[in-house]
Amino acid sequence: MNARFTILLTLALTLSGGCVSQADRVATARSLDDAVVTRALWPADAAWIAIADGEASPAGSMEEAHQIAPLAPHRYVFEPAEAGDTRPRMAYLPASALIAGREFATKLGLTLRRDARGSAILTRGAKRVAAEAGGSLLVRISAPDGSAATTAAVLLDPDFRGPLLVSPSVAETLGLRRFEVPGRAHVDVALGRPFSARRARVLITIKELGVSGLVEALYPH
Secondary structure (H helix, E strand, O other): OOHHHHHHHHHHHHHHOOOOOHHHHHHHHHHHHHHHHHHOOOOOOOOEEEEEOOEEEEEOOHHHHHOOOOOOOOEEEEOHHHOOOEOOEEOOOOOOOOEEOHHHHHHOOOEEEEOOOOOEEEEEOOEEEEOOOOOEEEEEEEOOOOOOEEEEEEEEOOOOOOOEEOOHHHHHHOOHHHOEEEEEEEEEEOOOOOEEEEEEEEEEEEHHHOEEEEEEEEEEO
């Protein structure tokens, strides 16, 4: 019995055993995909990789990778060099569902800083946009293939060295479990407890600055 058949049989038996919740399906699928990641079972020269249903498939572009098993309960879509754990830092964990840090700004070609009054601002050349009261900015966040989108208030935090932190509920709304990057983000919090988050990719649009681009999103688990 080959390994591919064994994996599919295991998944089929697991999912057929009575009423299986969506969370159980995702956990089972992620476990199969994690096994592929652990053994790095993909071509070394592949530009992009999609891992779904316990199988790695090479792709020539992100768009091509998105066409592989688009309805899988869980999927990794990534460039090989992206795989692995990261360790972003923040001063404290604000009571906000979405937090954008300096890596978020850098990926979009922006600068995130505080002005003379202490307000968080994003700048792009001569253009700038200041956060509203509470330090938030309305941002369009989409799944990288455009299959889902939401507009949300994002807290701009220049003290956060990472990308974009979103809540598990936002991640589920956008279907980010199908766009994950292998590895965990171990977030160090200077004035609080550290936590672990999954990594994924999202498309960000900020109309006021005329920018649209892909950034990494983290969501706790």
